[in-house]
Amino acid sequence: MRATTLANFAKFWMATLVLAVVLAASGAAMAGENGEGHANVGGAGPSAPGPAGSTSSGPGFAVGPDAASSGACDVGPSLPSLPTFGEAGDDVKALSRATESYIRNCGCATQACIADALDTYAAALAQVAPRLPPQLQDEANVVAQAARRVRAARTKTEALHALHDAIAIIHKDVELVRAEDPDHPRLTRGGDFVAETLNVASLALEKGGGL
Structure with a gap:
């Protein structure tokens, strides 16, 4: 039982x-x-922020070809916030590419727009300057001076001269670095990128710029 x-x-x-x-x-x-x-087995989880794309106007992002229609150009160039360590040439490259993207994709071809973009660029370069070779540490001032001259120029020709003068100064400084240390070409990258950005600004102004 x-x-x-x-x-x-x-x-x-x-x-x-x-x-x-x-x-x-x-x-x-x-x-x-x-x-x-x-659990999302085999599926995507919640959307995460994507990588720095070419169409965002947030900090650190370059604007893309559709920026003008999306309104991303209204706030001026959006440049990266850079660390205080690492490869200075890479930081200058990031700043330069963002500025060039803004000029190209936002129809920045007037003296006023070019000057404003270069002012922003110069302010960002000043944060990187102490980590550049001594001969290139004045790049931010060269760009800032070019911006002032472009803004004050009475004609497009005068503005272009200002940009060409700045490019010549940067090239001279790059050659000084190269002459002193020819075995380390990476040391001149910062100067090369700045000269390239000034050239992009010059071409934009030459093709369609006015006051």
Whole structure:
């Protein structure tokens, strides 16, 4: 009699356990169907911020070809916030590429727009300057002076002369670095990128610029 009672008791608890497992599995399935589950096996999770794309106007991003229609050009060039360590040439490259992208894709071809873009560029370069070779540490001032001359120029020709003069100064400084340390060409990268950006500004102004 006692053995029969224990057997029935064991069967009862076994049935209860099986029922609990079934109910738990059913609840998990319903949660998955309703999008309430936490696991996404084989699927994408919540959207994460994408990499620095060519169409964003946020800090550190260059504007893309559709920037003018999207309004991203209204705020001026958006330049990266750079660390205070690392390869200075890479930082100058990032600043230069963002400025060039703004000039090209935002129709920045007037003296006023070029001057404003170069002012922003110069301010950012000043943060990198202490990590550049001594001969290139005045780049920010060269760009800032070019911006002032472009803004004050009475004609497009005068503005272009200002940019060409700045490019010549940068090239001279690059040659000084190269002459002193010809075995380390990476030292001149910062100057090369600045000269390239000034050239982009010059071409934009030459092709369509006015006051």
